[in-house]
Amino acid sequence: MRFIKKHPYITGSLVAFVTLLILIAYFIYWAFFSIARLEPGELIAEETSPNGEYTVKTYLNNGGATVDFAVLGVLEFENSFKGSKNIYWQYETTEGNIEWQDEDTVKINNIELDVPGEEYDYRR
Numbered sequence: 237m238r239f240i241k242k243h244p245y246i247t248g249s250l251v252a253f254v255t256l257l258i259l260i261a262y263f264i265y266w267a268f269f270s271i272a273r274l275e276p277g278e279l280i281a282e283e284t285s286p287n288g289e290y291t292v293k294t295y296l297n298n299g300g301a302t303v304d305f306a307v308l309g310v311l312e313f314e315n316s317f318k319g320s321k322n323i324y325w326q327y328e329t330t331e332g333n334i335e336w337q338d339e340d341t342v343k344i345n346n347i348e349l350d351v352p353g354e355e356y357d358y359r360r
Contacts, residue, residue: 269359272322274308280332287339289314290351294324294332294344304328309344311351323349325357 240247276295284291291312296305309324309332324344335343342349347356 269357274322274325276308276310280307280330281334283334283336283342284314285336285339285342285351289339290342292323292334292342292344292351294334296330296332305330307332307345309334309356313352321352323351323355325359327358 274297276293277297278295280294280296282291282293291314293310293312295308295310297308298305304327306325306327307329308322310320311323312320324347326345326347329345331345333343333345337343337348340351342351344356349356
């Protein structure tokens with residue numbers, strides 16, 4: 237506490253610098269690593285969970301001339317106002333096979349996910 241009282245400008249500058257670093261790190265994560273901001277493409281498949289609580293839809297994304305196709309899996313909450321959540325992202329594939337294992341476990345292209353908490357991103 238003595239240091240903070242003796243050097244308020246250094247302390248304030250340090251807090252501002254750390255805050256700026258955190259914001260830059262978050263922006264880099266959001267721009268390059270997060271699948272939450274991906275937009276769906278052409279609908280491939282759609283399956284509702286056995287209890288009707290969730291629906292998973294898979295979409296084919298066309299990256300254009302320079303990159304290959306990718307599949308995006310979107311989880312929709314049926315009886316809730318939560319909206320939807322991107323839970324699956326796979327590059328270099330055109331298939332979006334969905335198979336429910338039980339009420340909270342879905343298999344997309346042989347990748348098993350516990351919904352709503354788990355996500356799959358081929359980059360990790």
